[in-house]
Amino acid sequence: MVSWWLTFRKKSLVITDWWYDMRSELKHSPWRQLLWPWKPESSREAGSAVVQNFLLHWFPNRVSLKSLSFPYSMYLGTITLTLFLVLTVTGIFLMFFYTPSVERAYWSIKDIEFAVSFGWFLRRVHRLAAHMMVAMVFLHMFRVFYTNAYKDGTTVGSKRSYNWVIGIVLLVLTLLLSFTGYLLPWDQLAFWAITVGTNIASNVPLIGEEIRRFLLGGTIIGQNALIRFYVLHVAFLPLAMFGLIAWHMWRIRKDGGLAVIEQVREETKKQPPQLPRKTKTYSVLGIAKGVTAQVIDPTVLNDENSVPSSPNLTMRVLNVVLLTVLVLTVLALFVHAPLEAPANPEVTPNPAKAPWYFLGLQELVGYSAFIGGVLIPFLVVVGLAMIPFIDREQTHLGIWFTNSTGKRWTWIGLLWGFVTTVVCVAIGVMFPMREVFAGIESQLFFELVNPANLLILSFLGLYYVSFIKTRSHRMAGIALFSAFVISFILLTYIGTALRGPNWMFYWPWETWPIHPISF
Amino acid sequence: MKRISEKELYLLLAAGALVFFASMAVIFADTSPEWKDYQAEFKDIIAENFGSVDLATVPSGIQQIWVKDLNRVDRCITCHQGIVWKGLERVEQPWTTHPKPEILETHPVEKYGCTICHGGQGYAVTEYEAHGFEKDWGEPLLSEIIGSEYDPRNPPPLYEIRCNLCHRYERSTPGADYINYAKSLVRKKGCKICHVINGNGGSLGPDLTREGEKYPGSFDFSNFAVEIPSIFNWHFYHFKSPSSVVPNTIMPDMNFQTKDAIALTMLVMSWKDHSSLPIDYFPGVELKEVRTPEEIEYDRRLREGDGAFFVEHSCFVCHSVKAFDIKSPTDKGPDLSFAPDDVRARFNKTVEEFLFEPTGTMKIILESQIILTDKQKWEAIEKINKAYNIVKNKADSLSTSGTSLR
């Protein structure tokens, strides 16, 4: 067994060596624009690969081992980007077959499922990738937050805080893309999820109805709404997304790399100064204004702590892409893309639910439409965007949970978030405010007195207490963010799995009433 | 320079290989659908049965009938290739000739397709989905498979429901025995006394003209125990015993037998909204129900004769009024012609006292279902007395003639 493995390894190295030779054959051919040295013979060759190649020019010349390390970033951003590209490709194919009209939309999806070659596969991959992309964007944001990577640090020209805000916009765009796509099949699931979703929007005070009318192009979900959602979904939002992703990537380069580079910098500072080295880097090329990190501090990345991007980063990215595609392909073989009965405005499915990532909000909307549907989403988005501007402590960048105190506050936050969310839902289920205060008519009263507000207050209280205890916005932020994370997960789970017909609460072991059928 | 780690390379090889195999699986799944097997088998059957047919002329690939007028695309013939062939009667499904060629003559497949008569999902090309057994497909194939869930020994021909989409205004349709039987029951039991059906009828019960259009979710199954909560079962049990399905209903129990209930269920489920069907699909009748002159005359007499009051106020749903030639379809209550004697015997009251201070069932009905003003009550009393006199006089004249004879 062992000897078999050894020969296998030897053999495969022969193969890779053969490939290296092939590569040098190609080195001087026109293919150079697309292929690149896999085993560069010198740092210089590695660097020019990145500069000369169109596909690689957004990689840095060298990349630190710490940034490359899987446990640091988990490549969640890369996975998200891969999913976005998969969605673009499958989406373009789907566009050839989909008709955005009320009469044809549903039936064109049926055709894609049954009569178009690989249509079923395209549709499944597109849908799976869409759900996964939403999940991955959230996970990516969690990772960036916990690794303290939204901060500028000490690198000149670094504005990671901007990139965090761009990221928030990307998060919102991802949700909008998914939401607009949800309507297109024009089945009951689509129709009623969008009904619920746009009704949530109509709770904005004063202009709520206007917003809904603007989204739908009318007062009902009909042809106007469909064409609006279609154009947003296939043109406007993807283009905006594409531009912002490019900006996001460009900023990472401008920021001197991932935040963990600050750790590398501190370590090299501790070492005895090295002899001056050649400082030329290809990331600057005189195109970018000002000077970059590498020029000012050329000794940060050296042969010990970093490797050339080509082939180390390229190979890693290729692996991440392949594994993402693999997961999607295998899942698509088994997981069907749902298509319910054609949209029917007269028949409300019970329960009617928004897409899963909004079900946490829908749960809160059950307590108060304004608080759950308007105030909390507003607070969440604005609050998230403000994180880098409240927490300005520029130390411990790129370290998961910052330090042991950070870990402790993470646990406290998770626990607090869990308990308060459970209490909030329990009150909502067992003592609905409208029953407890049955005599009261005033809408305002119920906007003020309800479990969702209790949740907001308990979160603010958590921030206050942790800040008093630690005098650190980072620590208080960790506590609050952790409470938010667990609450978001819990509420989404409850909205998805524990809410049945008439939005009644069902334990996982309780069965919902069976849906009647025709025959 | 550091060489790239071997782990990374092996991962790449493994991931590449797995993506390759997964893609192969996808290609295999897409290029070997079950219908290809059926089509191959069909060619063998043709070769066996008709040696002279050139197999290259047998269609292959997804086959479909697009019926523009009905807005239907039916791909059933992708597997059921033998349907329009003659001479494959003895071959089994899915390759067999259509078992009722005479129906195909009057209903050519190009003009009808398949699913308008059989149900099922015409778009689909896999058996389970095409037969419409998917959870969200409202029109399953109405074959014996479903029929036998309701009567295993004698599965009802549920497809007749779909015949009646177009044939609903016919009095009787050749071949649709259950539907014909149900239509005769509707006439005999007088359902239209309380219900509007096809545009006319009484108003005590709901309009049934589009009953078949109702959605499964709009039926209430909470009052009775049933294994499959289906519309079919709801109607079935409701016909057998209305009040066990809808407590406090005023719909009378008509003592329908199992077969009656099945046939009626099929009939009401066929009453769909047909406004999207082109008019020329309806067999040569005006779009209303045909009634015999006697029925029309009887109806006129009910509404205009001396007893019109009792018809107008729906008393006759339960009570006959012999004196005015009114026959109750249910006879749940006693004949009103004898009311004065009856009321005295049972409640020790006059008719006036009883109508103004009713007791028992009539109390409920007069308070909730049939609400009469005082003026109407007096009119009722007057009419009842008139009826009483008529029967009494008849009886008297009979008995006087009898005495004189004696």
Ligand code: HEM
């Ligand atoms: C469509 C959505 C997004 C895409 C495609 C994307 C892509 C990426 C990629 C490829 C990276 C490199 C590191 C990695 O792979 O983890 C990255 C880093 C980063 N992203 Fe995103 N991202 C998205 C959304 C977000 C969101 C929602 C946020 C935060 C609110 C965010 C904030 C950041 C920040 C601050 C960095 C630098 C991290 C560091 O320095 O360690 N991004 N993003």
